[in-house]
Amino acid sequence: xxxxxxxxxDSFPFLNIESIEILLSISKLRKVEKGDILLKEGDFNxxxxxxxxxxxxxxxxxSSGDERTVSIAKExxxxxxxxxxxxxxxxxxxxxxxxxxxxxxxxxGKFQEAATVNRNLALLEKQGMRSYxxxxxxxxxxxxxxxxxxxxxxxxxxxxxxxxxxxxxxxASYLGVTxxxxxxxxxxxxxxxxx
Amino acid sequence: xxxxxxxxxDSFPFLNIESIEILLSISKLRKVEKGDILLKEGDFNxxxxxxxxxxxxxxxxxSSGDERTVSIAKExxxxxxxxxxxxxxxxxxxxxxxxxxxxxxxxxGKFQEAATVNRNLALLEKQGMRSYxxxxxxxxxxxxxxxxxxxxxxxxxxxxxxxxxxxxxxxASYLGVTxxxxxxxxxxxxxxxxx
DNA sequence: TTTACGAAATAACAAAAGATAATAAATGAC
DNA sequence: GTCATTTATTATCTTTTGTTATTTCGTAAA
Numbered sequence: 001x002x003x004x005x006x007x008x009x010d011s012f013p014f015l016n017i018e019s020i021e022i023l024l025s026i027s028k029l030r031k032v033e034k035g036d037i038l039l040k041e042g043d044f045n046x047x048x049x050x051x052x053x054x055x056x057x058x059x060x061x062x063s064s065g066d067e068r069t070v071s072i073a074k075e076x077x078x079x080x081x082x083x084x085x086x087x088x089x090x091x092x093x094x095x096x097x098x099x100x101x102x103x104x105x106x107x108x109g110k111f112q113e114a115a116t117v118n119r120n121l122a123l124l125e126k127q128g129m130r131s132y133x134x135x136x137x138x139x140x141x142x143x144x145x146x147x148x149x150x151x152x153x154x155x156x157x158x159x160x161x162x163x164x165x166x167x168x169x170x171x172a173s174y175l176g177v178t179x180x181x182x183x184x185x186x187x188x189x190x191x192x193x194x195x
Numbered sequence: 196x197x198x199x200x201x202x203x204x205d206s207f208p209f210l211n212i213e214s215i216e217i218l219l220s221i222s223k224l225r226k227v228e229k230g231d232i233l234l235k236e237g238d239f240n241x242x243x244x245x246x247x248x249x250x251x252x253x254x255x256x257x258s259s260g261d262e263r264t265v266s267i268a269k270e271x272x273x274x275x276x277x278x279x280x281x282x283x284x285x286x287x288x289x290x291x292x293x294x295x296x297x298x299x300x301x302x303x304g305k306f307q308e309a310a311t312v313n314r315n316l317a318l319l320e321k322q323g324m325r326s327y328x329x330x331x332x333x334x335x336x337x338x339x340x341x342x343x344x345x346x347x348x349x350x351x352x353x354x355x356x357x358x359x360x361x362x363x364x365x366x367a368s369y370l371g372v373t374x375x376x377x378x379x380x381x382x383x384x385x386x387x388x389x390x
Numbered sequence: 391t392t393t394a395c396g397a398a399a400t401a402a403c404a405a406a407a408g409a410t411a412a413t414a415a416a417t418g419a420c
Numbered sequence: 421g422t423c424a425t426t427t428a429t430t431a432t433c434t435t436t437t438g439t440t441a442t443t444t445c446g447t448a449a450a
Contacts, residue, residue, distance in 0.1 A: 062340045070339050082332040086325050092336060129324050130281050136331035137277040141287060143338050144265050144371070145257045148437095168398060176339070178438060183399050343407095363428060376407060378429050 019120035054101025214315035249296025
C-alpha cells in the first residue's frame with residue numbers, strides 16, 4: 001500500500017501524509033481481469049474508481065441493444081457513476097475492464113464525511129469535482145463540434161498509446177461510429193499521409 | 196431587485212436572506228435583446244449567467260465554420276464558460292440571446308471569495324457544481340446513446356415550450372443534425388401519430 | 391509450423407443524412 | 421394590412437454511413 005500512497009502523492013502533491021492515509025483507509029484495492037464487470041447498470045454505487053494500472057471503460061446500452069462506450073480510463077484516471085454518486089440513483093453506466101486492471105476503489109460516502117473535517121481532503125473533493133466537470137464539458141464539446149474523423153485524430157494525438165490498447169470495437173463506439181466506419185477513417189488518413 | 200431576491204429564494208430555499216443579499220451585491224442585472232452576444236469565444240470570462248426570463252444559448256464554431264449549439268438555457272437555468280471559469284482560459288463558447296432576456300450575472304471570483312466565509316454560499320457553490328456536472332454527464336449520455344430522433348423526442352417531452360421558442364436552426368445543431376434533417380424527423384413523427 | 395480463433399480491413403449493397411434549391415409559412419418593419 | 425425578410429418544409433440529388441458478408445491479418449495454442 002506504500003507504493004500506492006506515494007503514487008497518490010505524485011498525482012495530488014497538496015495532500016499531506018495524514019490525508020493520504022485517511023484516503024487509503026476508506027478505500028479498497030481491487031484487481032480485475034480483462035472483461036470483468038466492476039459495476040453494472042442499475043447498481044447503486046457511489047464509488048470512485050481510480051485506475052492504478054490497466055484500462056477501464058464505461059458503457060451504456062442503447063435502444064437497439066448495442067453498447068456505446070461513454071468513457072475510457074487509463075492509469076491515474078477515474079470513472080464513477082455520477083448520477084448514482086451524486087443523486088443516489090441506479091447507475092446508467094456499466095464499468096468493465098479492457099485489460100487486467102488494478103483499481104483503487106474510493107468510498108464516496110466515507111470520503112465526503114472525511115472531507116468535512118479534513119481541509120486537505122475537502123480540497124481534493126473540490127478539485128476532483130472540477131476536473132470531472134472540465135472533462136465532461138470538454139468531451140461534450142468534442143462530440144458537438146468535431147467530426148468522427150477529427151475526433152479520432154484528436155484521440156490519437158492525446159492518447160497515442162490507447163490506439164493500440166483499446167479494441168477498435170470500443171474505440172469506434174466511443175467516437176460515435178461503427179467499426180467499419182472507423183476502419184475507413186483510418187485508411188483515409190493513411191492515404192492522405194502518402195499523397 | 197427585491198423581486199429577484201424572492202425568486203432566488205424560491206430556487207434555492209436553503210439560502211438565507213443575508214446570503215441572498217451578498218449574492219446580489221456581487222451580481223449585475225443585465226437586459227439583452229434577441230441576437231445579442233453576451234460573451235464571445237476567446238473572451239476571458241468567469242461569470243455565471245443565470246437567466247431570469249428569456250432564452251440564451253451557447254455555441255461553438257466547427258472547422259467548417261458552422262455554429263453548433265452546445266447548450267440552451269431558459270428561465271432559472273444558467274450558462275457559463277466552464278473552462279474560462281475554472282481554468283482562466285479563453286472561452287471556447289459564445290453566449291447569445293435567443294429572446295429578449297434578463298440575466299443575473301454572477302461574478303464567480305467574488306462569489307468564490309464570499310463562499311469561503313459564508314457557509315450558505317459555500318453550499319450553493321457546491322450544489323451549483325454538482326448540478327452542472329450532472330447536467331453535463333446527462334447530456335453526454337444523451338448524445339452518446341440516443342439517435343437524433345430519440346433526442347428530439349426527449350427534448351420535446353422535457354421542454355415542450357422550447358420546441359416553440361427555439362428556432363429550428365439552433366435546435367437542429369443542438370440535436371446534432373441539419374435543419375432539413377430535423378424537419379424530416381418531425382414529419383416522420385407526425386406520420387407515425389396518424390398511422 | 392500448422393491450425394484455430396478473434397479482430398480488423400475490405401467489398402457490395404442498402405439506408406440515412408447532407409447539400410442545394412424551390413416552395414411555403416411565419417415574422418417583422420413600415 | 422402589405423411587403424420584405426427570415427425561417428421552415430419539401431423535393432431531388434449526392435455523399436456518407438451503416439449493414440452484412442467475406443477476406444486478411446495477427447496472436448496464441450496445439
